[in-house]
Amino acid sequence: MNRRYAHALLLALALSSSKHAVGELDRLNDEALSEVSGQGGIYLSGDISINEMGGPIENGYFGRCDDAGKKCGARLAYRLKEDGGWMVLDEIRGNFAFEGLTLRVRSIDSGFAGDGEAFNGDVVEIGLPDTVRYNDVRFKIAGSNTPRPTDPGFQQTDIFAVEMQGDVIMEGNLLVFPTGNP
């Protein structure tokens, strides 16, 4: 198989609510696993939270989360034109909890319906946790005329807000490897 084609097949992220929806990615059996080097790796359990109680700024716009009159999330603004307006992700907050996020470097020279033999290389494997628990994850998309909400003449138009709660099934492995000319 063409090596580039093999690369394309291997760059697969299995992100679905069903454990069967993994395309051509085959699970490695024990024999194949025995040929995998770099068994060290890590299995991570824990959580990541953003602005759980608020951020470090206390001013007229930002404050702690128990202050209803203030925004307690994080804010990211960028602009694509030199004198243009700013796209904003505002009030970014939330908590993600998981068990089983794995990280290792892995050699692949078999499996994957024959693609592995053609690939015959090393990848960084990020093993996705089966279940990620989203707790009050939210952000807003907005447009603003200034990068800081405390700048003079600040105006902002919220476009839409996203809020996520509950479990998300994330199964499979994310294989990261270089391709093309470095």
Next chain:
Amino acid sequence: MAGIRKHIVVTQSVRGVVLALSAPAMADMQLLGDEDMADISGQSGITLEMELGMTADRLTYFDDDRGIYLEDFRVGSASQPGKSAAHVIRVDITDEASLNLDYLVEDRRIEFGDIRLAGAPGIGMGGIFFDHSLQGNLRISPGGAFGSSGYTFDTAYTMTGGRLGYRTNGNEVFLDDITLSVEALGVTLDVVGSTLELNAPRVSGSYDVGAIRYSNNPANHGNTYDVATGQALPSYGGLSGSFDLSSKTGITAGGREGEGFRLDNETTINSASFIYHDDDHALAFREITGQYRLNDLRVDVTADRYGRDALGFTLGSLNGEFNIGRIEMGASGQSIGEVNVSFMLQDHIYNGRSYTNAVYLQGGGHPDAGSQGLRLSTEWSLQLADLSYTEDGNRVIFSGLQSWGQGDVTVNVTRDGELNGTRFYDGLRIGFENVSAGYRVNGLRVGSEDAPLQGGTELLLALGFYPAYEFDMDGQVTLGAGGASGEGLTINSDIRIRNGRAAIIAAPYDEGAGEVSQKGLWISDLSYDAHVRDMTLDVTEDGLALVKGEAWSLMDVGNLRVGDKDAGSSFGRFVAQKYETGSSMIIVPGGAGNVCAGGSGGTESACAASGGIWEARGDEGITIQLKQILAKEVSDARKNALTWETNRQVDSSGKPINNTGSRLVLDDIHTSDGGDFDGDGVDDNTFGIRTDLSVDVYQTKVVKKTDGADALGVVGARGDEKIMDPAAGAGYRYVSSPTTADLDNRPLGFAVRARSRFKELSINNIDLFHPTGGPQTAVYGVKMQNFDIEANLTATPIP
């Protein structure tokens, strides 16, 4: 000892010895034979009072016709140069034919002005001086550990007002105000075969160093106070501690080549402590125990691998183990936990090349610093070391640490200013020249030495810790006296690394079937230039504080490779420029404390209600508080920027040519407090990016991700929890509905809680550079505000 053929020559005069004798008369003194001593009993003793002043231009030691000179040798008064030192010695012989010496030495200085090698004219290693007053006794008894032909020594003494200094080119660093008490009873000296064996079954004592001082004024030689200002010379801090040792030393004739001598030593540290004092705060290493075995250390006057004359120390092997029961810091003296190090230094092959352990001492130091200094032509091979850290009873082992390298290390005491085109700073300068070195860690083991290897060092990347690193290095670190206030250290440093290969993620180099090429994610073809100015190191009431004045660096990663460090596929080139002002790192005792993992809430019940697991991680552990103040660009060399380049052209050897490909540049990244609050016309920048990294070893929840057998053949269903069970074959089993008892046996992991906060982080512009089309700005500014991100992660082996 017939094989020892040494020549010691004293050149010039020995003068000024004045003896005053209390009865009986001095003229009667002769060496006593064993028979005479056996007949002597009940002597009332004699008292010798001496004013000793002695100088010698040169003492020479020859080894295989190569000479080493100890020049400008002087014994006399410490406080009054040119005067003599007072000695009072009372000599007595006991009923058991032992010779008793009670002595009092006041204000004595023993000094060498320089140490030179015959084959290296014009340069010297620098001078050493030793001031002290001594009071003690020594009993010499006939008969050693192996028969009547040896000797037994019993001694106890107290040294006060001590100074021990090292001096190059008129600048000096010295331990000041040393107090030392030592008791060594039953020390035996025997000739065993061809070896002179010294056995000290117990040596105990305590020490106190009032200050470690620095002077850049030759007129201050050996003074506590500056002669010009009357102020105390700046201090690095003081030391104190105690020790209780047992040791056995063998000295044998014959060097690695021809003449010379061999040393073997076994020492057991029964107990010891080491405390560093900085003003009113202490960093204490307590409950130290351990042992080491020095095997076949040879000392020769010889030449190093480049043919340079040197005093050579070549080692057969050195192995041992040390345990530090408590490491205390901060105002409350809280312990971060216990540290254990086991090590083996001996010849070994790394990357196909054999390394040994040797140090070749030479004179000169840095060639621009003056004629005096130390040059250590070194080679080392740490074949194996395990470093373990235990906190609240739980242990993590950095397993299989190896290190190797060779190169020159120079040591000079320097003063601030430019000399012969090189910039020097006040302090003890340690230089690196053509150092080619590396280290690697096989992995972490959590819980016990037979736990499976796992990763986890990835969680410490924020501290700049890589699990494997090979590099060529030049540069210098100058340790100045005085910290941010009062005592402490001020550090100025310039480091240049080339041909670097550092692992961000690394698989084990030995999984039990022998050493293999280590797979990983590598920053390879690395060039790294780092500069630090006026960085202070102090022990404070919080812990150990490192505050950078100004720091800038350029890290050019030629290729970010996956797999093999040299041949792995490349993601392209990454260049990181950093420029920081006022950044800091504080090491604080205590880990994360109480943690709600996977949930939220400040109490156990609130945590459980949110679906989290309440983890009381205890009082010990360690927290590292980082503050990175990314300054706004002041020049092309001093700014924060990140570049990713791909699609580079290649030269005739197939090597990519930098700056010929497509580049993505995040330019002028800087932090801010979000406004100009002090009205100086510039945004304030005092908060920076603050990251608290808390490290603990604690239990965690590990869930099976697939049905069936895992890598070790233990069967379980998807979603089952891993529970440690010594009765199970692999040491664990999978449980679908764990009981309360099962939950107490969750596996231990390497737990890192990282909390990063910043008020504002800006990117001035993001540019795309096309190899032919030139630069184009893609994003005209990014501003991130009010971030507080907490990651609470525990690393365990992949089941």
